[in-house]
Structures are given as structure tokens and as C-alpha cells.
Amino acid sequence: MFVFHTATRPRNPLLRLIGSILGLLVVLGVLALGFFAFVALLAGGALWMLISALRGKSHGARPKSPASADPGIIDGEFTVVRDNESRSRLGHSRPAHTTGRH
Numbered sequence: 001m002f003v004f005h006t007a008t009r010p011r012n013p014l015l016r017l018i019g020s021i022l023g024l025l026v027v028l029g030v031l032a033l034g035f036f037a038f039v040a041l042l043a044g045g046a047l048w049m050l051i052s053a054l055r056g057k058s059h060g061a062r063p064k065s066p067a068s069a070d071p072g073i074i075d076g077e078f079t080v081v082r083d084n085e086s087r088s089r090l091g092h093s094r095p096a097h098t099t100g101r102h
Helices: 013-055 083-090
Strands: none
Touching: none
8 A cells, every 4th residue: 555654744643633534625625626617517518509509500510612622722812022022021131132242
């Protein structure tokens, strides 16, 4: 059996009994708190599902993608930025192309 051996453990049997009872009460309190938190989350989820069902929203419904879209194509928008503009945005002070003269 695994037993903690610490120097702060009281030697008086009555203090050991009181400490054990207090420890047991703390563990039971934490378990009760966890149980009530679980019940509250369960009730909240059930209420959310009930409200969602009463509003007529279908659970997990997704908008359908167009049938003509190729799965290898990613749709999006872009902006063309010239090389000198991108360097100025990044904070570089040198020009993009140097002539070799100093």
C-alpha cells in the first residue's frame, strides 16, 4: 500500500482522524462540484437543442457547393503587389535591383 511519509503529519491519533475526515470532505466537495457542473452543462445543452429545434434550424445542415467546381481549385481574391511596394511594406530600405555601383 502506498503511504506518504512526511514530517508534518501529526502523531496524535485524534488529529490524524480529524485530518482524514477533513480530507475526505474536501474530496467529496470537489466531486459534488464537478457533478453539479456536469448537470448544468447537460441542462444547458438540452435547452440549446430544444430552442434550436423549435426555431426550425436543422442540425448540421451545410450549404451545398456548386456541382461545376473542381476540387483542385481554391476560390479566393488576390491583389497584385509590385516588388518595390512589397519591400516598402516589409520595411526594407534597399531598392529591389542594384546596379553594382556604391
